[in-house]
Amino acid sequence: MEVVAETTKDFRVKLEGFEGPLELLLSLIEKRKLPINDVSLASVTDDYIKHIEASGHFPLSQTSHFILIASTLLLIKSKSLLPTLDLTPEEEESIESLEKRLKLYKRNKELSLHVSTMLGKRMLFEAHEAKRTKAEVVFSPSEDASIDALKESILGVLKRLPKAKLVAEAVVRKVVSIEDMIENLTKRITQKLSMSFSEFSNMGKAEKVEVIVGFLAMLELAKQGIINLTQEKTFADITMESDSVGVPKYE
């Protein structure tokens, strides 16, 4: 659990400026001066999860986006630890797509540097509004501007005013399904691990087992991070899970 304690507080501050998950992921990769590929993504998975875990409260509307990407990272990391782990075509696709999205995001970040240096530097100005005296203004009402039409119009405006709460609700539902995914992943890895134990118990592979056990512990951590953001119901799952993680009988 020490890993949680060492997370930076900076992240929370930056999030308030709505820094997105791709931004976070890219900064983690760039900090290590790595190219964008599945190897580098696997290597920053722990950092990424730690960050989410540490930032207990960021805008609810953004939460699911962070966690969706966390789930893909977990897949990548699982595969890198256990190459024999079978991924569904959908999972393979989400991994490939994340890589591409990250590259696209990086490209846009480069482009935004152009935009940022150009903004306000050599501005083109529009002409001021022509000054009119009251005498010059000819009252020209519009046929369509009846009192009823104006009432309908303002009611339409009221209806279209954005409602912040609706966005948040849609998000919570997504989060729950990702939790299922993590649970499922944990199960698959545990199974795979026991099946291919002979492979890992070979000389020199003992370290790898430790890594995988550590990874399972991290999945747990990730779950707790998510649970902080959702409901009580899921707390129950955690207790159950932590029992099974405490099965490092391969040591």
Add this chain to the structure above:
Amino acid sequence: MVEFQSNNTEQGVPAPSLSGEIEAILFFKNEPVKKSWLEGVVKRTPEDVRDALGELKMSLLGRGIVLLELGDAVALRTAPEYSETLATLQKDELSKDIGKAGLETLSIILYQSPITRAEVDFIRGVNSTFIIRNLMVRGLIEKQANPKDARSFLYQPTFALLSFLGITGIEDLPEYGSVREEIQQFKEEQREHDE
């Protein structure tokens, strides 16, 4: 930025000139300005400015705008050749319906008056600069100084509009109270969200 500038040079953009600078200033101001004021802005002698104005006048020959000199003042105006087109244009514009966006903006100004442009934009979720300008040209709304902020204006319906609608004050608008309340609530919610 460096790359961008070199791009421009490749396209053969000429160097800045005093007459070009004066043309830009006159276009921007869109009203007669004193030559002495111009001299101060461009930081040049009266002779330089006079020569540049002569140059500008020549360069505008055959174009759609002309340089107008009125005693000590100068301004850009549309060329007289096109005054007929523009008169027709203006007449057509004034008799045209204000359309959906116009109605929306007008209804917000009616129900929320007096209101700043920034608030209209905020409620509509889009920028309303041109529409507000159009509503003013048609005499449907007018602006007045904002006592709370010297840089902005407050917009309100004109008396002519109220009598056209057959009401004596904005309180007579249908559902006036509830509409104002709902918008007030939205503004407060947004404020919380921003924090």
Add this chain to the structure above:
Amino acid sequence: MVEFQSNNTEQGVPAPSLSGEIEAILFFKNEPVKKSWLEGVVKRTPEDVRDALGELKMSLLGRGIVLLELGDAVALRTAPEYSETLATLQKDELSKDIGKAGLETLSIILYQSPITRAEVDFIRGVNSTFIIRNLMVRGLIEKQANPKDARSFLYQPTFALLSFLGITGIEDLPEYGSVREEIQQFKEEQREHDE
């Protein structure tokens, strides 16, 4: 009118031209106008108007004003060479601070417009509802109907944004051409995936 024209000829003034007429209209309107609208006003074909706009653009080279083109619309603005002088004349301070998320979103819309909100969300990896609304309120982007899907909108930069960046067309953005190609390729790959 006849007398006036003969007067002009004596002074060696060229006859009225379509490009001059369009310049006068743009100066008079003082806001972006659609090319299709211009065609109706001057009663000429799209080809004629396109050619005249090209002519106008050329005749403005080296002058104090420039022609901006964005999609189907055109507008006049002061030339970028004089931005410093004009900035000193601009009374209300323009807020240049758009924040990190704002910059990110603007770049996406600039280089990839027209683009849906879902596409912006996908690239940013977060929900962009509020940031897009804010950019619209500030007049930097605008939405239009999506011909492919009536429930969604397409977002694009405004003339105000181009003016802010000091460019007369979106193609003047650094790396614009190559980026469009890259994006196209990315989208095609993505489409193959989805099928």
